[in-house]
Each structure stands twice: as C-alpha cells, then as structure tokens.
Amino acid sequence: MRMPKLKFKFDSKLDFEIVWDFYNNPKYAGVDFWEKGALRHHDKLKAIEKKTKKKFFLSNYAKSLYKQHKNEFEHRKKEIEILYKKKEQKFFNETEKIFKNHPWPKGKYIAYLSIFDFCPRFLDDKTFFVFMYDDDNNILMTIFHEMLHFIFYDYCLTKYSRIFKNLSTERGQFWEIAEIFNAVVQQTPVFSKLHGSINDIGYPELKLKAKKAKKAWDGNINNWITTFGISYIKKF
Numbered sequence: 001m002r003m004p005k006l007k008f009k010f011d012s013k014l015d016f017e018i019v020w021d022f023y024n025n026p027k028y029a030g031v032d033f034w035e036k037g038a039l040r041h042h043d044k045l046k047a048i049e050k051k052t053k054k055k056f057f058l059s060n061y062a063k064s065l066y067k068q069h070k071n072e073f074e075h076r077k078k079e080i081e082i083l084y085k086k087k088e089q090k091f092f093n094e095t096e097k098i099f100k101n102h103p104w105p106k107g108k109y110i111a112y113l114s115i116f117d118f119c120p121r122f123l124d125d126k127t128f129f130v131f132m133y134d135d136d137n138n139i140l141m142t143i144f145h146e147m148l149h150f151i152f153y154d155y156c157l158t159k160y161s162r163i164f165k166n167l168s169t170e171r172g173q174f175w176e177i178a179e180i181f182n183a184v185v186q187q188t189p190v191f192s193k194l195h196g197s198i199n200d201i202g203y204p205e206l207k208l209k210a211k212k213a214k215k216a217w218d219g220n221i222n223n224w225i226t227t228f229g230i231s232y233i234k235k236f
Contacts, residue, residue, distance in 0.1 A: 001101045003092040004109040004126070006147070008081050010073065011112050012066040016059055018129065019116050023048070023058065030205040037117040041133060065115050076132050077113055083136055084143060087194050091144055094190055095151060098221055105154040111143060121146045123153060123169055137196035141186065144195060148182050160225060163233065173233050179203060180232075181224070183210040184217050 019038060026034035038045050044061065051057040066073070107126025114129040119142050121128035128146035130139055156164045156174070167174035183202035185191060192198075202210055209232075216228040 001092075001096045001103060003088075004104045004107070006084065006088075006109045006111055006143070008077055008084075008111050008113060010066070010077070012062060014112065015066075015114050015116065015129070016062045018114075018118055018120060019062065020055060020058055022116075022118055023054070029203040031203060033118055037119075037131075041117060041131075042115075062115065073113070073132065080113065080130070080132065080139060083140065087140060091147070091194055094194070095148070098185065098219075099151055099155050100221070102151065102155050102158070104151055107150070109150075111146075119146070121149055123150065126150050137198065140195035141198050144191065145182050145186060148185065149178055152178055152181055155221070156225065156229075159222075160229075163230060167233075176206060176209070177229050177232055180206055180210045180213045181229075184214045184224075187214070188217075 022033045022037060026032055042061070045058070048054050048057055105126065107124075110127045112127065112129045113132040115132070116129075117131040117134065119129050119131060128142075130142050132139075134142070153169055153174075156177075164174055169175060169178070179202055183206070186195070186198070213224075213228050213232075217224055
C-alpha cells in the first residue's frame, strides 16, 4: 500500500481563523474548546472579554507570537518532523494491517503546527492542526489520530457506502463512530508503543460508548463495523 507523504507547515492566518471560530463557537461534544485550547495555554487571552474589538485583539495576539517566536517555532517543527519520521513506517505498517491494504485517499496531507490546542481536521483536503507546545507523545497521538480519521472515513464510505454515504462526517452517528474507533484502536498495545499509553483519548460524552466498543474489537475492522458500528447506527 502506497503511504502518503505527510508535510509539516505553518499557516498563521489559518490558525487565527480557527481560533476566532472556536472563540465564537467554543463548546462541542462536552468539551469547552476555548477554555481547553486557548485560555489554558494563553493567559493573556482572558483580557479579550474586556475588548471592544475582539477580533482585532485576537489577530494581533496571534501575529505577534508568530513574529516573536519564529526561530523557536522553526526549531520545534524540525523536532516534530524527526519525531514523526521515527514512527512513520511502523504506523503505516499497522494501518495497512487494520485496513486490509485499503489505499489511502488522495489529498494534501499537511500537519499545520499551531499555537492553540484545538487540533481540527479537514477531511476534504486531508489537512489537520497539531498543538506544537504539546509533549512528544501527545503530538504523535494527535498525528496518528487525524491520519486514522482520513483512512477510516474513506474505508467506511468505500466498503460500506450503503450504510454511511448519507451520514455526516462532522456530527452525529458517523462522526461518533469514527471518534470511538480511534479511542479503541489508539489504546491497543501496538499504538501504545507508537505514542505511549494515553488514557484521555476521545470526547467525554463518548467515553461509556467507547468502553462497549472496545469489547467488540478483535483486530478485524470488518467485524467491528458490522457488530458495533452498524448496531450503533440502528440504536442511536
């Protein structure tokens, strides 16, 4: 199976657009993203509530960080590239087994390094964001998490089109199944070796469902989709 070449880049303008969006739409699936992804790491942003020109304030804050810490960010980018390179082949070997040689969907495959801990992904062009200040294990977890999404959604839409084609990938049952799948797979021994043992994987609202899904995982994705995934859709 031909594996995609993941590139690491910066895009300060897009990073700002994302933080502005999360400021205006902070909560999703039991997570306050503004609190978790911005305020927890950028104490100065608490002052935004007192500003009349909030968008201008937030834009200037992001621009100044990128400008002041350019060399530091470039150094961190090199560290992350090396970190990923060491685990890249093992990750693709494992995904090849899980997805039965299913080809990776076409796309850009870019990991944008961010000053915020939101980590959104964009299925259409196969790009996503990684919080560059995070520790190495969590950075690897995020990278593999988003990459798994790209191939999981494509696998389901290709192999089980009749079931998934009319379901949203951004909310609802299909989105939940994809998040639960990652929570299950990324806590297996193989992935724990790739990015360390990380217990806090997945959304709080899906934790109980993920425990049930874990019992259904036998290493065979088709069995898991037909036993857990399809029954999940019918139930919810």
